[in-house]
Amino acid sequence: MTGRQQIANRSIFTGDNVEIMRGINSASVDLIYADPPFNKNKNFSAPIGSKAAGAHFKDRWTWDEVKDEWLGEISEQHPKLGTLIHAYGEIRGKDGKAYLLYMAVRIIQMRRILKPEGSLCLHCDPTMGCEIKGLLDAVFGAGRLINQFIWHYKNASRGKKQFAKSHDTIYWYGKGEEWTFNRENVLAPFESGMTEWRYTRGGQKGRAIPKGKTPDDVFALPSLNAMAKERTGYPTQKPLKLLQYLVRAASNAGDVVLDPFCGCATTLIAAEIEGRRWIGIDISPKAMELVMQRMKKEVMVGDRRSLEKLQIHHMQTFPIRTDGAQKRSKDIRHILYGRQEGFCRGCDGHFQIRRMHLDHRTPKSKGGADVDANLQLMCSHCNLLKGAGTMAELKAKLRAGKYI
Numbered sequence: 136m137t138g139r140q141q142i143a144n145r146s147i148f149t150g151d152n153v154e155i156m157r158g159i160n161s162a163s164v165d166l167i168y169a170d171p172p173f174n175k176n177k178n179f180s181a182p183i184g185s186k187a188a189g190a191h192f193k194d195r196w197t198w199d200e201v202k203d204e205w206l207g208e209i210s211e212q213h214p215k216l217g218t219l220i221h222a223y224g225e226i227r228g229k230d231g232k233a234y235l236l237y238m239a240v241r242i243i244q245m246r247r248i249l250k251p252e253g254s255l256c257l258h259c260d261p262t263m264g265c266e267i268k269g270l271l272d273a274v275f276g277a278g279r280l281i282n283q284f285i286w287h288y289k290n291a292s293r294g295k296k297q298f299a300k301s302h303d304t305i306y307w308y309g310k311g312e313e314w315t316f317n318r319e320n321v322l323a324p325f326e327s328g329m330t331e332w333r334y335t336r337g338g339q340k341g342r343a344i345p346k347g348k349t350p351d352d353v354f355a356l357p358s359l360n361a362m363a364k365e366r367t368g369y370p371t372q373k374p375l376k377l378l379q380y381l382v383r384a385a386s387n388a389g390d391v392v393l394d395p396f397c398g399c400a401t402t403l404i405a406a407e408i409e410g411r412r413w414i415g416i417d418i419s420p421k422a423m424e425l426v427m428q429r430m431k432k433e434v435m436v437g438d439r440r441s442l443e444k445l446q447i448h449h450m451q452t453f454p455i456r457t458d459g460a461q462k463r464s465k466d467i468r469h470i471l472y473g474r475q476e477g478f479c480r481g482c483d484g485h486f487q488i489r490r491m492h493l494d495h496r497t498p499k500s501k502g503g504a505d506v507d508a509n510l511q512l513m514c515s516h517c518n519l520l521k522g523a524g525t526m527a528e529l530k531a532k533l534r535a536g537k538y539i
């Protein structure tokens with residue numbers, strides 16, 4: 136079953152992608168390309184004077200950023216994933232575990248919003264790539280890996296003590312058993328002469344010469360150099376050619392392509408050029424500015440369409456699901472009371488069921504859905520105290536000790 140696409144084509148959202156994805160209908164996206172922070176333990180910013188000046192994003196993770204709702208969602212709905220992250224935490228420490236939890240809740244949403252034949256390209260480097268692959272196996276299923284695609288960027292810096300680090304890995308996972316692969320859009324040339332010889336003089340005389348062969352899962356393309364025309368200065372900007380290649384291979388014309396970490400909009404530009412519909416999300420408002428600038432410069436050039444006609448939607452509110460997500464069990468209060476064994480999710484006090492209130496773990500005002508998975512029981516005191524805030528805010532208030 137394919138869900139209804141409720142987001143307008145060419146929408147760019149400014150905000151946290153987990154909250155925005157929670158508002159996107161299930162089974163409504165064909166292809167997701169995601170290039171998240173890699174846990175490099177540093178902060179990135181664009182150079183002053185570049186088009187992207189002012190853009191910055193952090194890539195350091197600490198345990199205090201972990202939200203209770205992530206823990207709750209994972210332990211209740213994906214216990215195996217929880218066990219895996221816990222085990223990784225033993226090796227990568229608490230901060231590494233915080234990063235993996237951050238990624239896990241987002242991977243869960245990505246899978247949910249993909250169509251049954253949709254797929255996800257998740258861009259990683261060696262920092263946490265193997266752990267991320269573990270998360271993908273846990274959420275998508277180990278058999279759903281289509282390719283471990285290598286982007287060989289060639290122009291790596293070369294030290295003297297090891298091989299030059301010159302590739303990133305893109306894990307390509309399908310949601311189901313079928314996926315889109317347009318081999319003919321990305322054919323690789325044959326080695327010189329051989330094929331023509333086979334088809335003209337060899338045993339296959341008279342048959343049309345194939346235009347090329349299935350390409351390798353290694354794609355060689357230099358990373359952007361300082362002089363590249365498309366360079367915006369946005370840290371970690373990926374080459375447009377890489378994205379065009381992936382979009383052409385893994386989606387069809389008119390398909391919906393989503394980039395939940397869109398940065399300076401490389402995927403969105405690629406999707407526009409290739410005739411796909413697109414949705415972008417980034418927490419930095421700079422992404423919105425850059426998508427406009429780049430559309431003008433890289434898409435509109437020589438094109439009679441004006442930017443106004445392109446109608447790009449800048450969204451600053453959370454989308455609301457229209458696919459019947461508003462389902463909650465009739466007996467949800469009793470189910471939750473049993474699951475929580477009568478304890479309040481806020482103060483951990485024990486209460487009678489009639490003293491417990493239904494609470495949206497992620498508030499509705501922040502994109503939280505009115506579904507079982509987002510509900511919990513709390514005592515009236517905690518419920519009031521939390522208001523439209525998050526669990527982390529409630530816990531902070533409780534810890535501050537002012538209220539208990």
Ligand SMILES: C[S@@+](CC[C@H](N)C(=O)[O-])C[C@H]1O[C@@H](n2cnc3c(N)ncnc32)[C@H](O)[C@@H]1O
Binds near residue numbers: 152398
């Ligand atoms: C590695 S960069 C992406 C670069 C992009 N592929 C490009 O070519 O420009 C990661 C991006 O994720 C964004 N980001 C980090 N956490 C986010 C979140 N929770 N929600 C949305 N965007 C986020 C950052 O602002 C940054 O732009």
Ligand SMILES: [Zn+2]
Binds near residue numbers: 479480482513
């Ligand atoms: Zn309480």
